[in-house]
Amino acid sequence: MKILVADDDAQILRALRITLRARGYQVVVATDGVEAIAQAAAHKPDLYLIDLGMPRLDGIGLITSLRGWTQAPILVVSGRTGSGDKVDALDAGADDYVTKPFDLDELLARLRALARRSAGPRADEPVVTFGGVTVDLALKVVTRAGAGAVHLTPTEWQVLEILVRHPGRLVTREQILTEIWGTQHATSSGYLRLYLSQLRKKLEPDPAAPRHLLTEAGMGYRFVPDGGLDPARGRDPGDVAAGTA
Incomplete structure (x- = not known):
C-alpha cells in the first residue's frame, strides 16, 4: 500500500516515513499542500495522512482538492483539537481524525481500519x-x-x-x-x-x-426499514419523539 504523508513538521515527517516503511508501506512525503497535490497526481497513493496547518495550501484545501478526483481514504493528523476543526475536516472529505501528539499503535490501527474499508466491494453486499x-x-x-x-x-x-x-x-x-x-x-x-x-x-x-x-x-x-418496526408503536417505553436527535 502506498501512503502520502503531508506535514510541514520535518521531525514528524521523518518519524512517520521511517515507521511506515518499516511496516511494509510505500511512503511519499510532502511538506505543504501544493507539493502534496503534485505528489498525489504523480504517485496515486492508496491512502493519505494529512496535517491541517500547512503553508501554501492548508489541509482543508488539500482535502477538498483531493476529493475532486480520488476517494482514497484520508486520515487527518493534526495538533488542532477543537471540535470545529474536526467537523470541518470530516465534512471536507476526511475519513478519520487523530490529534497530535498521537499514540503510534492507535495511528497504525486507524490506517489498517481505513485500508479495510477501502477494499473492493463484496459481491454479497446487500x-x-x-x-x-x-x-x-x-x-x-x-x-x-x-x-x-x-x-x-x-x-x-x-x-x-x-x-x-x-x-x-x-x-x-x-x-x-x-x-x-x-x-x-x-x-x-x-x-x-x-x-x-x-x-x-x-x-x-x-x-x-x-x-x-x-x-x-x-x-x-x-x-427502521420499510415493513419493519412501526416507530409509533414499536420503540421502547420512555422514548422521546422520533424527531429528537
Missing part, C-alpha cells in the same frame, strides 16, 4: 431500501426516488452504513462514535446530532417526523 431511498452497500451509492443520486459526505455515509447494517436494532451512541472517531470521542454525542440531522434532511420524507432514522432517548439510534 441493497437496502426504505421510504423511496435505495442504499447500495457494495457501490456506496444512495439514490432517492424522483431525485436520483443523493450526495453524502464520507462521515454521513459511515453513520448511515452502520445503522442500515443493523435493521431494527438499537445502535448505541458509543458504538457509532467509537467506530467512526475512535474511543477518545465515545462521549462526543454532538457529532451524531449533527450528522443524524443532515441525514434526515436528505433521506426522510418528513425530516421533522422521521420514520426510518429514529432516536432512542438516552441510548442511541435505530434504523
